[in-house]
Amino acid sequence: MVTKSESRTPLTVGTPTVKRGAHQPVRLLNRILQRPELASLGGLLVTFVCFTVLVPDLFLSHANGVNMTGLAAQYGIVAIGVTILMIGGHFDLSVGTIVGLTGWAMYFFGNELGLPPILTIVCALAFGAALGAVNGIIQVTTGLPSFIVTLATALVFRGVLTMQTSGFPVVVRFPETYANVLAGPKLFGYRMSLLWFLVLAVLATVFLLRTKVGNWTFAIGQNGNSARNLGVPVARTTIGLFTISGFTAAVAGVIMAVQYFSIDANRGVGWELITIAVAVIGGTLLTGGYGSVLGTVLGAFMYAMVSAGLLLVGLQGYWVNIFVGVVVLAAVLFNRFILKRFVMTPERPTVDPEPKEEGAR
Template structure:
């Protein structure tokens, strides 16, 4: 009941009001989930700009290369950020990406070679429907079994990767399919998903615009819509949210469908851009996406985070990769670097959150 530990803060509250206000304003900037990742992106850029000065890292063309590299991961990071703020994981997005890509390829592949000979647009529509169905399947399974989504999506990671390989081989007897450009309707798809834009002397891919559009829409949903409030509530404390009438199950299922949609979009972009796909496409991307999101300031436990931060996370990922390539350092070191950045980011995030929660 009465404890000495609790009395002092009460006692000092009235007179220290002004001081508290100032501290909290500074902390609020620090506590913005994207603050750390934004600062990190600047630091990583400066780091490579100095050590890779001879290799022209700090140039417009290198910046374009970084952005092109970041875009697919950025799209995934955006949808995974929403899901993780909602308190769930999705390890299956790499598999959904591979499944959606091969769905498009098998459906458009000439029928005399084991495919279905569809036009590209019906194939894309079919891939979209299948991807959303897989997302809903993940969500319903998580909601119905009450098992951790980590386990559920670990299972679907294997199920849909396996299905991708088995079905592709069953129909076409191959694991790699190309010549998507022979499918009818490819021209428009190429313009929409894979065109290149010359801007101030450097080549940018249109996938960057998809990334920005996804980030803008997701940010709007998160911060300006009722559903965004529900996502924060579901991730922050599902029971408390349910008690005040948030449809927690529906939010979760929708979020899993969202990550599946992101995987579908990247699958389409990559299939069109590379003029084909293979059964291992997207392998390991789920972890890169989670790393980008966590580096971007989203809590692993949910309830706190930002889409902009996740996008910065994807940008940091791409900068490190580009920096390692450009400086000629053995690419094997990339993973060491990524792991290091992850640890530093999580420690930094925890520190910032504790500071923010204190006042």
Template structure:
């Protein structure tokens, strides 16, 4: 009896409790929201590596092209993802891009403001509009889809109306002629780490133009902003109390409010964040091209939402990831530039977007059911 008891004791200590439900490593992987978008990234890279190996798509300058396209979409996709996790939508993101860009152009070219003041002015207006968006949603209880759809038209109309009234044109050129002379313009325009690429050109790693100028002169600031925002937003979402509040607000806002989560403040702040991201996008474009146009940002709000959904964010809120949205934006950039490098008609890109959205929604619905069952 003593021997049997002795042998039973270590078995009980090391054995598993049948009341604890263990999840295998494969199941944990399937439950990750980034899985679908990561798989999509791998597939599109493999596809274009096979069909366009000699097109220059994966050369240093070709890589920079699709990275920049991905970064511009990724910036606004990050804001859209955070808001969608909280259970809301912002359909005014695209109009905000055009509005903020024109405000920078008008303030700089026609009012004679320095670039830094024009950029701060655009950010202040955008944050105020984001606050109004969020305030109306939380105080009236109206769907954010309707409220921000209204602001989509309001901002687009304001952009065109103000630009025509004040400047008699819808495109303003000559913006930021000398960005290197302005401390704030350098944070949005130009290239970073130019010295590194010059050194790589000097040792023969990358090609150069006549005169020794490298074909890639640095990393565009839009890519730096994308990576920086992604890192900060991921940390906030996964490692802070505010991030928990975002998930709680999107999962069950009433229950979250009952336990003390300031859901109204969370949602208003996220509407302001989407406006901030849209203005970062606008500032990067204005400082890069030296012009502002009233029609910039058209349909970008839908692309941002699609990137978020491809990245694993549920349309119902409460579930998603910033990293997945960045993968979704990367898929967009690779496919869009890949079609260009392979000479395929660009209209097929829209077909791809629609197909990816449908596949992502079906896959995310499957993952949501698996997560629910796991609980």
């Protein structure tokens, strides 16, 4: 049985341990340095201080706060699913397209079929989760790298979206009352999408740190073969992780569809790279088995803060991409240094195996 630590920074499989014999202050420092959120928290604080000094009136304004939190929520919701999947050792390059296709599903179920608003939302979310499950089934069945599988499905999904919209914006008619609950400025002037982002982050954290499947996720990300040998249902869990990724993308798609009351063929373009960048800034390793939803939340706010702050100081939008690229590289190097310097080689993996049925040998 694996001890589920509060942070899950020491992973469930091959739990890294601090060097024995270290003094208490050293052990405490090592535990702090092992947290995947460290780099994103430091970067967020530095970014906040810099823009507060450069443009205090504009950056600290309520309007800019609404803009930043709305942007962080949009990308962050999708990045939560991407983070969970990356911890499990896989990528999903189709999340941006699922965001767009889910918006079209809102139009189809609500405007074409005339379903009630609640049922429309449920069907759209189920549709997005199903697209994620398709990715997982293909990956598990073929054994191809998830990068290739989701790249292919992203092209297919984008083609379907373009075909359904004919390349033009499509108006989504949805009751304003429900739209305000999903994405309206009803949270002390901030958009409700911020609330759903934080709720999803809490649920995802509980899933990773307090459930057996969360334990399996870290196990698969560290070493899928070892996890399988120890009784972890790797194929079933992997499909479930892809489904979660599709679901969170669908949540963002639903929110954006009712926020703007429209969809188009370019909805979600480039989101797959942005959400991976947000996850990496938050401390999630590209190699899997290590990461934190809290770090992703901080990474999403940092990305939104940089996007808004650079525009407020008068720089062009392309500086956002340049800055984020540098930050992603720095985050990867920082996390690799921390793992090599302060974390020992993992011991023999121990996981909670899937319970066998009574009478099974």
